[in-house]
Amino acid sequence: RAGGALARLAGPGRGLDPDALSAALDALRTDLRGIEAGLAALAREASDLARRQAGAASAIDAAAARVRTQAERLALVPAETVFGGFARSLRETAREQGREIDLTVTGLDLPLDRGLLQILKDPVLHALRNALSHGAEPPEARRRAGKPPALAIHFEIGLRGGRLHIGVHDDGAGPNLPAIEANARRRGLLSPGEAAEPDALLGLVFEPGFSTAQAVDTLSGRGFGLSVVADAVRSLRGSVRLEPREPWGTSLVMSLPLSASRRTLLLVEAGGAVYALPGASVERLLRHERARLGRALGRPVLSIEGDGAERTLPVYTLSELVGAPSAEPVEGASLTAVLLRSAGGFVLAVEALRDVRTLLVLPAPPIGADAAIVSGTVILPGDVPALVLDPEGLAARAAEARSAGIAGGAAESRADPGGTGAAAPRSTILVVDDSITTRTLEKGILEAAGYRVVVCVDGQDALDRLRADIERVDLVVADVEMPRLDGFGLLKALRADEAFARLPVILMTSRGDAEDVNRGLELGADAYLTKQKFDQRQLLDTIGQLL
Known part of the structure; x- marks a missing residue:
């Protein structure tokens, strides 16, 4: 209507009529008010639809929650x-x-x-x-x-x-x-x-x-x-x-x-995925500066105080144990980890701690899940599934990771030098180190390789055991820095004793200076390995050559 009035005003041969112009403007205002009213009504309808949709979604969520609760009640009962x-x-x-x-x-x-x-x-x-x-x-x-x-x-x-x-x-x-x-x-x-x-x-x-x-x-x-x-x-x-x-x-x-149960779970992130750990298996949550981590036999270790004593435990990344790609740590970021009670305790490094929730644990999927480390599944908010990990399985996988690739090399090292293919008799190795962590790691590596291992806490303890002739020892792996009698002193005493003058001795220590290496070799060490550059294969190859 306003458009028609404006067209007549602008017709050929016509002058500007004030009355007509006023009428056209009034018509335009009327049209605009009609449009505004229509838009307002449309907005009200859209708002009402949105409220109805929100109400319906809320009702559906509530119904789904009731169904889940009833399903849990049907599936789970007190023992x-x-x-x-x-x-x-x-x-x-x-x-x-x-x-x-x-x-x-x-x-x-x-x-x-x-x-x-x-x-x-x-x-x-x-x-x-x-x-x-x-x-x-x-x-x-x-x-x-x-x-x-x-x-x-x-x-x-x-x-x-x-x-x-x-x-x-x-x-x-x-x-x-x-x-x-x-x-x-x-x-x-x-x-x-x-x-x-x-x-x-x-x-x-x-x-x-x-x-x-x-x-x-x-x-x-x-x-x-x-x-x-x-x-x-x-x-x-x-x-x-x-x-x-x-x-x-x-x-x-x-x-x-467990086929199904409600359990308290710690949700963690590794390799871009979320995993659940049983809350009862978690001893402590840890944050630690990466620069302050120690190392033992090529593996990061973390010293933890508790119960009046200090424990030094190996650190394994969760992504490493589950076979997921590991994200590169952000420079300067702290290590986020979980101390697990399983298998005497070990430290499990994760990329993030997500939440603690009590969830229904369902059976593990029959296909695609690693039965050795997966004990079940949970459904997270948003219907996102997550695997529940077995701490004992993770501990076993950590032990496998520590000794990965050792068995094959050890078999080659112990092969019959005459080329007959017959395996040599099982040899006994004496590990001498004052660090319980290093002793434990070395013992695990050597036993995984098929050797029999005995341990001593320092050079004097080792010397007394050898002289007592408790068992036949075929080779000694000794630290250098130890209380009472250090590795150099032990080596000197063995070479001075006719019974042990030919006993193979490997010195393995953090002291890698040329002067220390020369001293060890001059005293009669058969090999000198440094812990900073420790390589499991090198240790096993060296032992295989000496035996």
Whole structure:
């Protein structure tokens, strides 16, 4: 409308009519107000749609959360749901048998997968009854041993290192090894001349039909009963062991991967991915200046104080252990790491600490996950999956990383020099070093290479051991700087003793000055290696040449 009025004003031969111009401007204002009203209405509709969409998304999220919660409740139940009645059943059985027991149970409040508990129900009850049957002793025998009159049985359920552990412990007479051996030989499980090691004998009780009970009844059965236990545990990809307790008694321990449970997890980042570590396996979170890290045998080490003592532990990067690409550390950035309790403790360097959360741990994916180090999976916010790592598996992988590539070189070093291909007899190497970290690392490297290793804390300790002739030593690897008697003093004493004058000695030290090297070689060292330039292959090649 405003456009038509303006067109008439601008027509040919027309003058500027003030009234017409005013009318055109009024029409233009009216049109603009209409447009503004339309835009306002459109904005209100868009805002209303946005609110509706937000409400719908919130309702969907709430519904999904309720579904997840219900699914968890269906999948996870307290262990007491299945195992809670075992204590009363065992006490009734003991009363029927005229036996007195002191039963304690821990861990019944642990939430676990319902299906897992159902599979373990009968095997665990077997294990408890077996403890009652085979742990029982005459009252007089318990009195002579200083035990309380009642047989003590401890039934425990717990999480350790990313796995479910179920233990049945008693303070009875302990495994009857002679009876186990006799039964094993009678059944042909041991050949007539075969030595019967205790660990091997205890493994035989899981054979089908194996029993040392004098009479078979519903209670006896650290034989057939334990076969049932072993079959069930192995079907769940777990392990079971029987072992004597100190000072007396027996322990039956089942270790199983977790199929589903809610656990507190530490989320860390490595190689651009997020991983989860069981919170119970984390001893401490660490930040340390990289420039202050020590080194031992080519591996970074970190000294940590705790419990009134200082420990020096090797440092491994998580990306190294999981096989992920490692990000280059930012210059001047601190080392971010986790101190793990697993395997005596080691330091795990990560790129970042992300969060601590309590999450539902689901089974590890059947394809694509490294079963040696992965114990499960979790779903992070945003439906992002992350792998749950097994600290024990990481510790084993760290040990493999330390000795990677050693076995092949060691085999070459020990090959028959005559070219016949026959392996040389296993040699014994004496490692002498006052640093427990260096001793441990050297011992691990050499044992991985197939050598037998004994250790001493200084030169005097080594000299005394050699002169005592405790074992035949084929070669000595010694530090130089040590208390009481240093490496030079040890070498001098050995070369002066006719019995050890030809014993190969390798000096390995942080003192790499030409003067020190010359002194060591003049005193009769067969080789002189420096720790700053330590190379595992060089050490093994040198040992192979000297032996």
